[in-house]
Amino acid sequence: MANIPPATVARLPLYLRSLASLPSDRPTCSSEELAQIAGVQSAQVRKDLSLVGLRGVRGVGYDIDGLRLQLTRLLGLDHEVRVVIVGAGNLGRALADFAGFREWGFTIVGLVDNDPAKIGTTVAGVPVNALSDLDRVVGDGEVSIGIIATPPGAAQDVAQRLADTGIRSILNFAPTVLRVDGIEVRRVDLSSELQILAHHLHGPGAL
C-alpha cells in the first residue's frame, strides 16, 4: 500500500462513517450516493477509493460491506488502538468520556496529570495517573497515540516525554507548535477555529 495523498487519508473516516447512513437493504452503493452523504463530489469519491485500491463494479457500484471492511482495515481500526490523555482538566476529562472514540475501537487506557488532588481518581472509568508514571502507563498499555490536553506552557515538555516513551502519534489540543522528531503530530486548535469564523463575519456578506 502506502503513499496515499494526505487529503485522501483525511477523507477516509468520513467515507467510513457515511456508510452507516446508507439504506441497509441494498448490497451496493454508487459513488454518487456516497458523495451526497459525505458532502463531496462523486468524482472525488471515485478518485479517493481508487487511490487506496478499492474498486467497484462498473454499472453497479461499490460493495458496501467490502468498503466498510477495507476502510476499517486501512485506518488501522481492525486492531484495538490504545490512547493516553495527558491533562485531566475540563477538556481532557471530556475527551476521556467522549463516546465517539470508543465507538471506533479506541481505548483510553489512562489520563495523566500532575495535580495530586486528581491523581488516583477516575473519570468515566479511566484512572488518573501521575505524570511521573507516564512511562509505566504507556509502556504497560502498549499505547500508540497520546492526546495532549494541557495548558500551552506544558505542551512541549509533555510532547517530548511522550516521544521518549516511544509513542507513535500525538493529537495536540494545546495552542502550541510542537517540536518533536519522528512522531506524527496533528493539531486541533479550538481558538483558531473560532478566529477563522470570526474573520468571515466581516468579509463579503457581512450585515
Place this chain on the structure above:
Amino acid sequence: MANIPPATVARLPLYLRSLASLPSDRPTCSSEELAQIAGVQSAQVRKDLSLVGLRGVRGVGYDIDGLRLQLTRLLGLDHEVRVVIVGAGNLGRALADFAGFREWGFTIVGLVDNDPAKIGTTVAGVPVNALSDLDRVVGDGEVSIGIIATPPGAAQDVAQRLADTGIRSILNFAPTVLRVDGIEVRRVDLSSELQILAHHLHGPGAL
C-alpha cells in the same frame, strides 16, 4: 479587502499567537523569526502577510505592534464576538470553560440544552438555557457564532434552528455533515483526527 485565500486566513491566528513568543525588546521581527515560531517557511509568512496587505520594511522586517493590531482587526477580534454553545454535555461544558476562547475576546453568552435537569444551572458562570429559548438567547445576545456540541442525531436540527435565528457561523463538533444555506460551517471531527493518526501507525515506519 476580501478574497484572501482560505489557507492564508487559516494561518492568521497562528501568526497572531506567534507574536506573543517574540522577544519584547525589539520593535520589529523578520519573516524568518516568525516562521521559526509558527513552524512554517519564511516565504509562506511573507506571502501570507503580503496577501492580507501587511507590509514590512526591506532590510528591517515587520513592525510587531502593527502586525498584532492589524491581524487582530483582520480576524474581527477588535469587536467582542458573542458565541452560544448548544449541548451541555461533557464537551459543551468543557468548551464553556475553555480559557483559550475568552483570551481572544470571545464571549460565551450561554449554553443550550434540552435536559430539564441541566436547564437553569450554570457552568463556569455560563447559564444553561432551554433549547426552546434558543431564539431569545441568540437574539438578545447579538450572537454571531454557534457551537454545536450535541450528539450526532441532533446536530442537523440544531444547525437549522441556529440558522433560523440569524446566526452567521457554526463550529460543529458533532460527527455530522450539516446542510444549511448561507452560513459558514467549520467542522472539528475528533474521531476522524484519531483515525487519521491510526492510519499512519501502519504506514511506512511502522514497527
Place this chain on the structure above:
DNA sequence: TAGATTGTTAATCGATTAACAATC
C-alpha cells in the same frame, strides 16, 4: 442490447516554495 456507473486521464485550480531584484 441499453442503461448505469466505474476508473482514469487530462484540465483546472489552488497552495507552497525558490529565487532574486528591489530597497531599506
Place this chain on the structure above:
DNA sequence: TAGATTGTTAATCGATTAACAATC
C-alpha cells in the same frame, strides 16, 4: 556603502473536477 530582508514572480507541487471510454 554593505548587509539584511522584503515583496513578488515564476516554478513546482498537490488537490479537485470534468469528461468520457471502458465495461458491467
